[in-house]
């Protein structure tokens with residue numbers, strides 16, 4: 281079976297950059313599925329920037345090019361930004377769906393600034409209303425530090441990225457959703473409640 285590097289769902293095209301991730305979320309689709317909407321997303325080999333540019337030649341005809349596959353895109357930040365620049369040159373819009381642990385993954389504090397002008401929307405999985413809750417839900421390799429790293433990254437995005445969204449899955453319960461709304465408001469981000477799949 282050939283690797284799937286880009287795939288179309290609805291009006292958007294998605295980029296499957298990597299299977300690497302430093303979380304092990306209870307609700308991760310990878311725990312019970314090999315892909316989404318019939319696309320098999322486990323990779324034998326990560327795609328090169330050249331291959332991705334070739335597959336994204338027509339990206340402008342889609343609503344968005346979304347860096348969101350079966351792993352955490354920030355593990356390939358440099359490559360992601362190069363592909364995002366290509367998409368913007370073609371007149372497309374870009375979004376990254378991330379766990380937000382930018383500093384832990386890249387070792388740098390400037391990820392949001394580097395995304396400026398290249399990424400239109402950052403969607404950060406909040407999925408915990410405090411550090412302990414996040415650790416329970418997402419089982420991050422970095423422990424509680426992961427939660428604080430994610431929140432700091434979200435704050436750093438708000439002044440440089442046009443659209444910053446925190447997301448939670450709908451199964452966490454009303455009380456936590458209300459708490460998540462307050463966190464998003466305090467940061468200046470939107471909150472998206474997404475369906476658990």
Ligand code: SF4
Pocket residue numbers: 301302303304305307308309310350351352379405418
């Ligand atoms: S951060 Fe995303 S890819 Fe990683 S384990 Fe959680 S849901 Fe899965």
